[in-house]
Amino acid sequence: MTGMDVNTWRGVHDEVLRRIRERVWKPGELIPVEAELAETFGCARNTVNRALRALADSGVLERKRKSGTRVALHPVGKAVIEVPLIRREIEGQGKRYGYSLLDSGVRPATPEAAFALGLARDCELMQVRAIHLGDGAPEIFEDRWINLAAAPGAATVDFTLVSANAWLLENVPVSRGEMSISAVHCPMAEVSLLGADFTTPHLAVQRVTWNGEAPVTCVRLLYRKDHRILSQF
Amino acid sequence: MTGMDVNTWRGVHDEVLRRIRERVWKPGELIPVEAELAETFGCARNTVNRALRALADSGVLERKRKSGTRVALHPVGKAVIEVPLIRREIEGQGKRYGYSLLDSGVRPATPEAAFALGLARDCELMQVRAIHLGDGAPEIFEDRWINLAAAPGAATVDFTLVSANAWLLENVPVSRGEMSISAVHCPMAEVSLLGADFTTPHLAVQRVTWNGEAPVTCVRLLYRKDHRILSQF
DNA sequence: GAGTGGTCTAGACCACGAC
DNA sequence: TCGTGGTCTAGACCACTCG
Numbered sequence: 124m125t126g127m128d129v130n131t132w133r134g135v136h137d138e139v140l141r142r143i144r145e146r147v148w149k150p151g152e153l154i155p156v157e158a159e160l161a162e163t164f165g166c167a168r169n170t171v172n173r174a175l176r177a178l179a180d181s182g183v184l185e186r187k188r189k190s191g192t193r194v195a196l197h198p199v200g201k202a203v204i205e206v207p208l209i210r211r212e213i214e215g216q217g218k219r220y221g222y223s224l225l226d227s228g229v230r231p232a233t234p235e236a237a238f239a240l241g242l243a244r245d246c247e248l249m250q251v252r253a254i255h256l257g258d259g260a261p262e263i264f265e266d267r268w269i270n271l272a273a274a275p276g277a278a279t280v281d282f283t284l285v286s287a288n289a290w291l292l293e294n295v296p297v298s299r300g301e302m303s304i305s306a307v308h309c310p311m312a313e314v315s316l317l318g319a320d321f322t323t324p325h326l327a328v329q330r331v332t333w334n335g336e337a338p339v340t341c342v343r344l345l346y347r348k349d350h351r352i353l354s355q356f
Numbered sequence: 357m358t359g360m361d362v363n364t365w366r367g368v369h370d371e372v373l374r375r376i377r378e379r380v381w382k383p384g385e386l387i388p389v390e391a392e393l394a395e396t397f398g399c400a401r402n403t404v405n406r407a408l409r410a411l412a413d414s415g416v417l418e419r420k421r422k423s424g425t426r427v428a429l430h431p432v433g434k435a436v437i438e439v440p441l442i443r444r445e446i447e448g449q450g451k452r453y454g455y456s457l458l459d460s461g462v463r464p465a466t467p468e469a470a471f472a473l474g475l476a477r478d479c480e481l482m483q484v485r486a487i488h489l490g491d492g493a494p495e496i497f498e499d500r501w502i503n504l505a506a507a508p509g510a511a512t513v514d515f516t517l518v519s520a521n522a523w524l525l526e527n528v529p530v531s532r533g534e535m536s537i538s539a540v541h542c543p544m545a546e547v548s549l550l551g552a553d554f555t556t557p558h559l560a561v562q563r564v565t566w567n568g569e570a571p572v573t574c575v576r577l578l579y580r581k582d583h584r585i586l587s588q589f
Numbered sequence: 590g591a592g593t594g595g596t597c598t599a600g601a602c603c604a605c606g607a608c
Numbered sequence: 609t610c611g612t613g614g615t616c617t618a619g620a621c622c623a624c625t626c627g
Contacts, residue, residue: 131596144529156612167598172613188605188613197525199440202535206433206589292430296377302435304585306539306557324539324557352537356439364615389593400617405594421594421624595623604614 135174221256368407454489
C-alpha cells in the first residue's frame, strides 16, 4: 500500500515520518513508547528502536530515557558537506587535475597559525604553499601550516611530488577537525596566482585538524572566483 | 585497558578505528568478516555489525555484500552544518533577536527564482523580503520566493508577525533540500540595509527545499560582513 | 552457487533520569 | 522508585553480488 512493509525498520521509519508530516503526531508531542509501537506495527522492539534512532539522528525526534520520545519542536536541518581530497574535488568537476608547489619550509609560525593550532606564539612549523589547477587553470590556493611534532615524517617529504593534502591524509591519522567558511577579498599577494583581481569576493575555507589532543595542521584554502560550495539535506 | 569494554558496539568501534589508525589494517585492505570479528571480540555479530556500520557511515570503511569490508582508500571527511531556525542561529550567538519585514506579495517570479524551483518561467510566486537583526544590528538579509501551490496557507499569513522561515518550518513539511554557499558583493539595493559598503565581500547562502516532488521555497540569505559558517567533523 | 553484509526476532539486562 | 530508551545476545533468513 505505502510501498514498503511496515515491519522493516525502513518501513517503520517512513510510517512514523508520515504521521509526523501529516500532523497525526504534532510538534512537541510525545509519541507512543517503543514497546507499544512494536505491537502496533507487528514487529520487534529492536526494529522500532532502529527506526526511531535514525529519525532522532536526523533531528526529527528528540529522545530521552524515562521521558520518552517527542516530535522535535524546531527540527534542525543538517546539511552534510563532503570534504574530499582536493584532487578528487577538482576531478569531480570533470577537470584534469594539476598541482604546483609554490614554496615550503620550516619557519616561525604566524600568530594566526599558532593561535588556530593552539600552540605557543613562537613555535616553529612547516609551511607549505601550493596551487591546485583544474584543466590548467588555478582553482584553489593553499596555505598550510603543519605541526611537525604531530607529523614528524612531513619534514622529509618532497612536496613538489605529493600535495601536502594527499600526504597527510595517507600518513597522519586525524580524529577531529573544525571548518570555517568565510568571504574575503583576494589578498594582493595571491591575486596573480588565482588570475583574479583585488576587488573580487572569494570563498575562503579554513580547516584545522587534530589527532587526539595534538593539533596536526591548519590550512587555508582560497577558492577561484565564483566557486560555490554545494550540499544536500 | 583501553578504557572501554570491547563487547559493546562503541568498544568494537573504537578498537577497529584504532587498528585502522595504527595501520594494523591498511588503507584498501579487507578486514575480517563480521562473524570472525564477533568471535575475536567475544560479542554477538549484531554488535560488530552496528560498529562497522557506524564506521562505514563516517566514511572510514567501505562495505559490500559478498566482497566484504575494506578500509577506505581515501576517507571522505564529512562536515555537518546545522541549519537551524534563523532566530535560533542568531540567539545562539548570544544576541537578542529582531525581525523586520521589508515587503511581501504575489508577483511574477524572477527567472532565477523560477529556475531554482524548477517552475515555469512565467509562474506567479509569493515573495517575502525581510531583515533579521542581532542586538538591533542587521545580521541577515532574506529574499524568499514561496510556491503557493505547495504552501497554500502562506497567502494569508501576516509576515510582519511571523518570519517566513518560522512559519514554513512549522507549517510545511519538507523532504529534501539543497544548499549553495558563495561569496558575493553586497548588491547596491541591500547595501544600506546591511550597513555595509558596495565593495565588501559577503557570504551568501541559497537554499531550495522540496516536499516530495513539489518545490516549496527558494531563499537567498545575505549575511552581515565578516560572518563565518562554522562546522565540525 | 555460495559468501558476505543487511536485517528481523524474542528475550534480557542495564543506565539514565523524572518523580 | 521505576518507566523509558540503550544495548546485547543467539539464532535465523534474506539480498546482493562475485566468481
